[in-house]
Amino acid sequence: MSDMRELYQEVILDHNKKPRNCYVMDCATRSADGHNPLCGDIVKVYLRIEDGIIEEISFQGHGCAICTASTSLMTESVKGKTVTQAKEIFEGFHDMLTGVAAEQGVELGKLQVFEGVREYPVRVKCATLAWHTLNAAMDGDDDEKVSTE
Amino acid sequence: MSTPQAVVEAAAVVDVERIRADFPALHQEVHGRPLVYLDNAATTQKPREVIDAIRTFYERDCSNVHRGVHLLSQRATVAYERARTTVKKFLGAADSREIVFTRGTTEGINLVASSFVRPRLGEGDEVLISAMEHHSNIVPWQILCEERGAKLKVIPIDDDGDIILEEYERLLGERTKIVGIVHVSNALGTVNPVREMIATAHAHGVPVLIDGAQAVPHLTVDVRELDCDFYVFSGHKVYGPTGIGALYGKREHLLEMVPYQGGGDMILSVTFEGTTFNEPPHRFEAGTPNIEGAIGLAVAIDFVNKIGIPAIADHEGRLLADATAAVLDIPGIRLIGAARHRASALSFVMEGIHPHDIGTILDSEGVAVRAGHHCAQPVMKRFGVSATVRASFALYNTHSEIDALAAGLLKVREVFG
Numbered sequence: 234m235s236d237m238r239e240l241y242q243e244v245i246l247d248h249n250k251k252p253r254n255c256y257v258m259d260c261a262t263r264s265a266d267g268h269n270p271l272c273g274d275i276v277k278v279y280l281r282i283e284d285g286i287i288e289e290i291s292f293q294g295h296g297c298a299i300c301t302a303s304t305s306l307m308t309e310s311v312k313g314k315t316v317t318q319a320k321e322i323f324e325g326f327h328d329m330l331t332g333v334a335a336e337q338g339v340e341l342g343k344l345q346v347f348e349g350v351r352e353y354p355v356r357v358k359c360a361t362l363a364w365h366t367l368n369a370a371m372d373g374d375d376d377e378k379v380s381t382e
Numbered sequence: 383m384s385t386p387q388a389v390v391e392a393a394a395v396v397d398v399e400r401i402r403a404d405f406p407a408l409h410q411e412v413h414g415r416p417l418v419y420l421d422n423a424a425t426t427q428k429p430r431e432v433i434d435a436i437r438t439f440y441e442r443d444c445s446n447v448h449r450g451v452h453l454l455s456q457r458a459t460v461a462y463e464r465a466r467t468t469v470k471k472f473l474g475a476a477d478s479r480e481i482v483f484t485r486g487t488t489e490g491i492n493l494v495a496s497s498f499v500r501p502r503l504g505e506g507d508e509v510l511i512s513a514m515e516h517h518s519n520i521v522p523w524q525i526l527c528e529e530r531g532a533k534l535k536v537i538p539i540d541d542d543g544d545i546i547l548e549e550y551e552r553l554l555g556e557r558t559k560i561v562g563i564v565h566v567s568n569a570l571g572t573v574n575p576v577r578e579m580i581a582t583a584h585a586h587g588v589p590v591l592i593d594g595a596q597a598v599p600h601l602t603v604d605v606r607e608l609d610c611d612f613y614v615f616s617g618h619k620v621y622g623p624t625g626i627g628a629l630y631g632k633r634e635h636l637l638e639m640v641p642y643q644g645g646g647d648m649i650l651s652v653t654f655e656g657t658t659f660n661e662p663p664h665r666f667e668a669g670t671p672n673i674e675g676a677i678g679l680a681v682a683i684d685f686v687n688k689i690g691i692p693a694i695a696d697h698e699g700r701l702l703a704d705a706t707a708a709v710l711d712i713p714g715i716r717l718i719g720a721a722r723h724r725a726s727a728l729s730f731v732m733e734g735i736h737p738h739d740i741g742t743i744l745d746s747e748g749v750a751v752r753a754g755h756h757c758a759q760p761v762m763k764r765f766g767v768s769a770t771v772r773a774s775f776a777l778y779n780t781h782s783e784i785d786a787l788a789a790g791l792l793k794v795r796e797v798f799g
Contacts, residue, residue, distance in 0.1 A: 236413075236746055237742075237743055237746055237793070237797050238797070240742070241739070241743075241797050241798070246797075246798065246799065250734075271754070272738050272753075272754050272755075272768075272769060273754065273755050273759070273762070273768040273769050274768075275768075295768055296736065297736035297737075297738035297739050298735070298736060298739045298798075299738075299739070300736075301736075353742060356738070356742060359738065
């Protein structure tokens with residue numbers, strides 16, 4: 234039970250219940266669809282990037298608490314960052330979840346709440362789906378829809 | 383499930399504790415808790431006899447079948463062909479030559495699609511399946527229909543998870559070349575009225591394949607009484623090993639069917655000018671088969687027969703009723719599937735909580751369930767959910783395990799508030 238509290242921390246439960254930046258963005262410059270075929274989780278990430286800066290980010294989709302909270306917290310953590318910075322955060326986040334020693338200098342902040350997911354290998358994909366989708370959106374051409382798993 | 387009264391009365395009571403002693407995997411702890419294995423629709427655990435039979439084969443009789451004149455090969459051949467006879471009796475078939483060993487249900491369906499339906503499926507023809515099929519009874523037909531320019535038609539189901547029989551009759555037509563129906567739904571637990579559905583199809587001159595993967599562990603199956611043209615199942619869902627299953631096909635069909643794969647054992651003679659194919663069932667068993675799998679499956683069937691399907695069905699029926707009541711006692715739970723006749727699987731969702739989160743929390747309590755789309759995404763779509771939690775029962779499950787499931791679900795509520 235205490236393990237479950239470790240995994241499902243208050244911040245995660247809160248973001249699952251009330252996801253931030255959860256809306257369709259009409260003025261998105263880029264977007265990408267993410268899909269986890271194993272569990273059917275679906276997420277679409279919208280970006281408005283201006284001069285290499287993520288001015289606005291939102292998402293739509295459905296998934297488990299880990300997936301939903303991770304997507305919500307991701308939008309908060311990369312908003313206002315440059316594409317390069319966002320990629321660095323993703324790398325740091327990914328390293329944390331896969332048990333690789335975190336790179337120096339990557340400030341994960343609230344994203345640390347997902348550290349417990351590392352103990353649940355089958356759930357790592359739930360936490361990273363949105364990030365892979367964000368990555369695909371950032372790499373894609375403007376207005377091009379990219380799918381990822 | 384509702385078992386006929388006479389059968390219930392005749393059924394011996396299952397001695398669960400004695401049966402459990404026979405399953406080594408059940409006696410372990412996961413995450414510091416005793417394992418409560420409720421994922422039997424995915425695969426069942428194996429009794430000691432099955433594990434021993436496989437070991438004995440490799441320690442004593444290991445050899446190829448239908449080949450050597452030496453003693454070991456004779457022993458292997460006898461055991462393999464005896465296994466075929468065991469499967470024949472288990473399904474109520476008339477002739478062992480009507481039993482083809484396969485890798486499992488999926489291969490059985492692919493074999494029928496490829497060797498029976500493909501040659502008779504033309505442009506504009508139709509394949510008819512139901513809306514509650516497993517992906518294995520959808521995708522092979524989709525691929526085939528695409529290739530032949532044929533159409534895949536789907537019989538709708540109602541809100542309880544029952545097939546709408548009037549729609550079924552309406553969809554059966556002159557262009558229908560095969561009907562493929564699941565006997566027991568893996569996602570909903572629905573037991574379909576396959577005997578009546580087969581009779582209806584036959585009245586239109588249409589052959590029928592029944593996917594029995596979830597049926598054979600729980601119901602008495604008699605292919606002659608059903609009068610189905612094909613019946614397929616997997617060994618691992620009925621206490622046998624993985625990688626083995628069987629296809630029953632009416633002899634008249636098997637005789638006219640083209641081979642599924644080419645290779646050794648499926649031929650009578652080979653020259654570079656041409657090949658004479660072997661008789662069924664060997665025509666459809668190219669290459670060295672899964673010998674230890676077939677032997678293990680036969681031992682699993684013997685194990686089931688020893689306890690008796692009526693006794694098993696009775697025990698599992700009580701578990702299902704008990705579990706249904708226990709789960710419905712928990713606030714915010716909605717059952718997916720309330721068919722008139724169900725067997726051994728309980729599918730549900732919990733308001734505001736994703737099945738995967740439920741699965742993880744239950745696992746931390748030692749309770750193994752399936753959380754996901756159960757390889758039946760169209761079923762999920764039909765009920766407006768992306769996934770469900772499924773608890774599925776076997777003859778070794780106990781009522782205290784249902785209590786553990788219920789306690790685990792209360793923990794889920796506690797974590798999520």
